[in-house]
Amino acid sequence: MWYAIVPQHKFEGQDPFEYDGEYIGTGPYKVKEFVPDDYLLLERNDDYWxxxxxxxxxxxxxxxxxxxxxxxxxxxVAFEAGQMDSSASFSVPFQKKDGYEADPNITVDVVPDLSIYWLAFNLHPTAGYEPLQDLALRQAIAAAIDKEGIVDMVFGGYAEPADSWVYLESPNHYGGPNNYGVLPNNEYDLDKAAQILEDAGYTKDDDGYWCLPAE
Structure with missing residues (x-):
């Protein structure tokens, strides 16, 4: 999140989402032309401090x-046509990787990502998700998630199943000053998930959907 200090006399009484007046900056560039939803053209600020x-x-x-x-x-399309020099967010979809590697004008680097994807449960008592308060249900859900399948299908094999909410490249993953530890390895096992639910009193309806235990 970035914040800017703006002059009160310029913006007072203005809707910040509708403002279309002068744009002020103190950096090495200044606004030359701005077309909303199209482009922003900056020119060098020769009076830069x-x-x-x-x-x-x-x-x-x-x-x-x-x-x-x-x-x-x-x-x-613009990238492949050579119409850009840089991008603020530039992650190549794995579906395009092989084609780009075969292009002599493109260099593809595979580097570790600092992102991690996880499923979280809201267990606050006032959240309104009473069934999730049951540990057995959460354990069954964990056993029913095919992490290896997600790695292959969603990421094309260019990922690793997470064993912690701390990404693998972090010094705190296995140690360091803030060792958050490694979570138990919940392997994908639908039979185990079903057994957990059965043992906890869950039953299936005629359509094969699991139903909450009768109170």
Missing amino acids: GADDSYWGLPAAKEVLFKLYENTGQFW
Whole structure:
């Protein structure tokens, strides 16, 4: 989350989502042209306070264009056509990896990701999810999640099943000053999940759906 300090006399009484006046900045670039939902064109600010700084100085590029795309399809078409120099978020879908690696004009690097995906249960007593208060139900759900299948189908094999809510590359995954520990390995086992539910009093209806235990 980023915040900006703005002059009160410019924005007072204005709807920030509808404002279409002058845009003020103090960085090495200033707004030259802005078309909402299309693009933002910046030009070098030759009056930048750091222009004479021996370390910062003025940027080499006189203009920078930020282009907005309606969808990822348009984004990748523009990339493949060489219409962009950089992207703020640039993660190649695994479906495109082999094709890009075969392109002499594209270099693909496979690096560790700091993201982790997990399923969380809201167990607050006022949340309204009373069935999830049952440990047996949560254990059955854990046993019914095919993590290896998700890795293969969703990530094309370019991932690892998580064994902690701390990502694998973190020094706190297996140790470090804040060792959060490794969770038990809940292997995918539908028979085990069914047995857990049966032992806890759950039954199946005529359509094969599990029903809560009768109170």
